[in-house]
Amino acid sequence: MTPASFTVVRSRAVPLLIPNIDTDVIIRVERMMSQDPDTLAKWAFESIRYDGNGAPREDFVLNDPEYVGSEVLLAGDNFGCGSSREPAVWAVMGLGFRCVIAPSFGDIFAANCLTNGVLPVSLSAHAIEQLAAGARRFEEVTVDLPSQEVWIGSHSWTFEIGRVHKLMLNDALDEMALAIRRLEVVERWEIRDRHESAWAWMQRRHAGLDTGEDSL
């Protein structure tokens, strides 16, 4: 999926402060056969968003019409823990979110966010409580990537992001393109490594499970 450019996002924020929301909750495994964000979005948070008959739960924040069009999700600790499934990020994108703010994220989920141009922002639980209080009053949250700040009303917090990812988000660069531009450097590393650590390179296939000759 090609990321979109990210600079400043300003919108209402959806407070979903449940700790340890795992990627199975974000998108169930049998829904992953689609890669389309709109289809995935329909099933996002399925087990907590719909009741046993498939009707939207009125008391679930993502079903509140006041938050339609929100681009910022406020989440609990360890958001996106569990499975490495990237469709979890596509489902979050399909719901319209471009930024998720949480005290911490599952490491693989956060990496998948960055790959897809979604900004994962880590702030303290206290900051998120303050943001959530404003969000519940439908105040707008501003996420400013160039200045690395999150604003609500007169409160602001700074967040961390690596230089490369900031550039990639800002310019909508894809990680594949960045790495392909460095293929020559990679090949040089590999030639040296094959020489210095020949043991680390797959040399053979045995009979019975043979798949052909090694090219090197």
Next chain:
Amino acid sequence: MILTPRTLVDKIWEPHVVEDMGDGWALLHIDRHLLHDLSGPGSLVDIKRRGLEVGQPKQVLAIADHLVSTEPHRTAESSPVGAPMWAVLKEETDTAGIEVAGAVDPGQGIVHVAGPEQGFVLPGLTVICGDSHTCTNGALGALAFGVGSSQSAQALVTRVLLQRRPRQMRVTVIGTFGTATSAKDLALHLISTLGASAGVGYAIEYAGPAVTAMEIEQRMTLCNLTVELGAKFGLIAPDEKTVAWLEGRRLTPTGADWIEACAVWQNLHSDPGACFDREGQVDATGVEPMVTWGTSPEHAIPITGSVPSPSDAANSDQGRSWSDAQDYMGVAPGKPLIGTPVDWAFIGSCANSRLSDLRAAAEIVRGQRVPDSVTAWVVPGSEQVRRDAEEEGLDRIFTEAGFAWRRSGCSLCVAANGDRVPSGARCVSTSNRNFVGRQGPGAQTHLASPFTAAAAAIAGRLVDPRDF
């Protein structure tokens, strides 16, 4: 010359940095790449769509596991969901020149069981897979981690990934395990005491006499559960046991390469005085058989314990999540778990499906009988594990006790292949995730060790395996 003491992670990380990208980020070389039938096809199709090619196909191994049928007489077409995904995986790996194993092949198994078993994973290497339990492979002293399908596609083409150098934690394990207690109980104990997010941003090295005393398969269980602690890397320095375990496997180096590899691995450990961002110690002697009561692996208690009360939670958000978890699981705060009737028992998954796990369960099951009220399954972690187990007669011990003896795959751990625990049914499971609906919508999962799961299957209710 005085060298700065380095950790195991430093010693793997530093030589793999192809380019330093600043702020602790680097383009890290990826030495080994595992693919499976759920995330693999998407990555390969993505590459084709972009008109790109797999750069080093010999360094890649593809195995169907998530979506294969585990029925005894399965074919590649037995799983309606899996068949089309297998067709794509087979076609694209054949085109790229990647070795692939499917449902009817002798090398099939769960990637994190069959991959290392075939010697594909070695100490000191970087290993990835589009699967969060790739950390299992860290038990051999590799820096192994899960990635999404886009990063998997990128690494197939470029063999590098943009990675942040992790913070480092060392967990030293002392003491000895008690009766019917294992690495699984230690892992659940750690997750319940430290919390499911304690490892976020970290690589966790396990060390100490109790880790040295563990066999490789137990180390794999411990490293497997590391991602449930929040860390995407879990690893253990290679030692004599590691070398002995690896020697002679199908894909391990031979001759002069093997001798050189062994020499390199000798130095692959954290130096005395090496600095960790966080250190902790745990005594295995005090660890009891553990079982989960809720919907996160951190919701674990000793089998003799009681379900906690939401009023004792650290804060109101946690209290609400405990309360929701207890509603979903149909358990009551303050009540013991022992005696809770179970409908299903699952012995399998990349956490606990290796030969030693099956032996542990068989020890409890031998000569006993599963009550009619319980559906009990054993799903070996690989076809090799299945063949080895059958050779020593473990299959008969299980089938005579009323267990179903199935073919290898992820099965009820991910419930994506047609194997499913019905809604409202309670399953004691040796897998690693008790998330809402993980074993099927509405299914209630209690994570436990092979000892505890086998004992519950026989008793028809949660019991203390030490009483067996």
